[in-house]
Amino acid sequence: MDRCFYKALNGPAFGLVLLMAGTGPLRAEPGVLSATITPANTRIGFTINGIGWPQTRGVFDAFKGRLRVDFAHPAKSFVSVDIRAASVDAGGASITSYIKSSAMLDVAQHPAMNFRSTSVRRTSAHSVALTGLLSFFGATHPVTFTVRVLSKPGQRPLAFVATGAIQRSAFGFISGQPLISDTARITIASRGRGL
Amino acid sequence: MSAGARWSRAQRWSHQLSGAAILAALVGAIVMNRLVSDQGLRFMLYQVHKTLGIVALVLVLWRIGVRMRMPLPTPIRPAWQNSLSVATHRLLYVLIFIIPLTGWAMISASPLKIPTRIFGLVPLPDILPTSLPLYLALLKAHAWLGWALGAVLVLHITGALAHVRDGTFASIWRAPRPPV
Numbered sequence: 001m002d003r004c005f006y007k008a009l010n011g012p013a014f015g016l017v018l019l020m021a022g023t024g025p026l027r028a029e030p031g032v033l034s035a036t037i038t039p040a041n042t043r044i045g046f047t048i049n050g051i052g053w054p055q056t057r058g059v060f061d062a063f064k065g066r067l068r069v070d071f072a073h074p075a076k077s078f079v080s081v082d083i084r085a086a087s088v089d090a091g092g093a094s095i096t097s098y099i100k101s102s103a104m105l106d107v108a109q110h111p112a113m114n115f116r117s118t119s120v121r122r123t124s125a126h127s128v129a130l131t132g133l134l135s136f137f138g139a140t141h142p143v144t145f146t147v148r149v150l151s152k153p154g155q156r157p158l159a160f161v162a163t164g165a166i167q168r169s170a171f172g173f174i175s176g177q178p179l180i181s182d183t184a185r186i187t188i189a190s191r192g193r194g195l
Numbered sequence: 196m197s198a199g200a201r202w203s204r205a206q207r208w209s210h211q212l213s214g215a216a217i218l219a220a221l222v223g224a225i226v227m228n229r230l231v232s233d234q235g236l237r238f239m240l241y242q243v244h245k246t247l248g249i250v251a252l253v254l255v256l257w258r259i260g261v262r263m264r265m266p267l268p269t270p271i272r273p274a275w276q277n278s279l280s281v282a283t284h285r286l287l288y289v290l291i292f293i294i295p296l297t298g299w300a301m302i303s304a305s306p307l308k309i310p311t312r313i314f315g316l317v318p319l320p321d322i323l324p325t326s327l328p329l330y331l332a333l334l335k336a337h338a339w340l341g342w343a344l345g346a347v348l349v350l351h352i353t354g355a356l357a358h359v360r361d362g363t364f365a366s367i368w369r370a371p372r373p374p375v
Contacts, residue, residue, distance in 0.1 A: 052334065056234060092235015094242055103308040176307050178327065 031072045033158060035194045037065035037081055041157075042190040044083065049181040056180075058099065062087030065115075067195075069158065074128055077120045081188075083113040104175050110137050118142070130162060139171040145188070159191035201268055201371035205261045210367055213254035217291055217344075220247040224341055245302060245311050249319060252295035259288065271363055276354070283350050290344045297340060301333035 035041075045059045065081030085107040090096045100107045117132035126149045134143045145164035151157065165185045168174060174182075202210070227240035270277040302311055303321035311319040323329060355364050 054232070054234065090235060090238075091233065092239055095235050095238035098238070098309055101310070103310065179306050179330075 031070065033067070033069040033071070033195070035067045035069075035158075037063070037067050037079075037190065038194075039063065041192040041195050042188060044081075045187050045189075046184050047187070048184045050176070051179045053179075056090065056095075058088055058090040058096075060084070060087050060113075061089050067190075074120050074122045077117075077128075079115070079117040079130065079132065081115045083115075085111050085113055105137075105173075115143070134166065136166075137171045137173040141166070141170050143186075145186075150191070157192055157195040159195070160189075162186075162188040162190075201366040201369075203261075203265050204370065206258075206265055207367055207370070209254060209258035209261050213251060213258050213291065216247055216251035216254055220244055220251055220295075221341060221345060221348075223247060241309075242311070242315070245298070245319070246313050246315075248295040248298045249313050251291065252299070255288075255291045255295070259292070262288075268366060271358055271361065276357075279350075280354055283347060283354065286347050287344075287351060290340060290347060294337065294340045294344060297333050297337040301330055301337050304330040304333060306330065 039061060042063075042065075043059060044063055045057065047055050047057050049055050060083045062084040063081055065079065068076075068078045070076040085105055086100060088096060088099055088105060088107070090099050099105055102109065113134070113136040115132050115134050117130055119131045121129045121131075123129050123146075128147045128149075130145045130147050131142055132145075133140050143164050143166055145162040147160050147162040150159040150161060163185065165183050168182050168184055169177070223240060223244045227237055227244060231237045231240060271280060299319070300323050302309065302319075303323040304326045306325055306327055308325070313319055355367075358364055
């Protein structure tokens, strides 16, 4: 798979790809994809279970990140994302304002969330384990995401889905417990422009 | 209640208004819990239900006050139906008073700490400290009492419809005709 990507990225499309990605210094690194993560190509969502209420789903609408995928040396890949907590949307004004309030995410007190990867390890031909530090609710803890690559080797755009889970209590975010579960699942799906 | 003796204006209005709030809260409870799957709409309906419940509680208190100050119309016949009617009404008064109270108590005890604003404006204070076991018990009580109210209301409405001809049904809906 790397080899195919490598070939594709060495082709005439490579320069165009980097332009599309529109990130930082456009240094021609063969076999490396640098891209910007924005709501145009990525969806960041969460789900959380509760007692007496169906699973709650939500997304974050405002975030920006950088993605560097080194296909030949996955361990050299890197991801960072900054999320604006107040951009949370749970599909309704009433429930969204409750989630933003001091009873829940308290976005006034904790306006930013971010993730910085610390290690990337290939787990199969189509997946990697991405570990990094998640800062959220005033605490920072490691989180590991399982990243499944959906796009075929050598095909663009790159498409992937990253899933991970956090224990809210580790971050001191215990609001609503035990009615609202301690585990929150995070899903990041990327596809499309610039990837 | 014969056609001759009718309910006063205050009794009629308090019946109609509290009845509307109670029915809306009751039907809303079924809709929000059983029919709606969209989480945003569902959450919003819960907030509306809380406002309806508090409005119902205020109207019920007014209604009980009015009821205690004013005389009852003459009994219906036969006697056994009158006894059933009296028992049904007593049960209704108990239920429509304690159901909103258990609802208020349960949202007060809830660990979710969802702020309750009547009509989206007036904050409702908590009447109990946060407690998960208390919340779960009150939630169960609130739901069961709600179903019980539905059953007693069926009896109440059946009784009312069975007494259309003798004027009992009309007596709560229309003003008495002036004496000739």
